Amino acid sequence: MERYVQMKESIYDLAGRHPEAIEIMVELGFRDIAKPGMLQTAGRFMTLEKGIRLKKKDAEEVKDAFRQRGFQIME
Template sequence: MRKQIDITKSVYEICTENPDVIEIMKSLGFESITNPGMLNTAGRFMTISKGAAMKNISMDKIKEEFAKKGYDIK
């Protein structure tokens, strides 16, 4: 069964529920997500969509990578 990611949640919430998301996000270019301080501060209000816009990473690329790892984005 595939796991679901709700992209309206904060990055902190998503990573707390699914710790393996940290490595997926890192591989997409969100290197600072591996810093616990950053995850606990900025991650509490940052969403994947906001982060993608800031880093200029397409949501299609993010959805594709999550799909490869067994996740559906809702």
């Protein structure tokens, strides 16, 4: 199965395909997404790209973390 992350895809859709993506995001400091109900609400419109800007994270660091776990990054 091909594993990929689309930067403009909703976190909700990403987690639906790859539940382990939430664990990766929490490790990177996106802790809010693990709170009850957040994935079903904010996760439906929040993208990884928007989350990086909102949390002022280094985009390359986030992409590298996903790559290290076997994901391809789709811009």
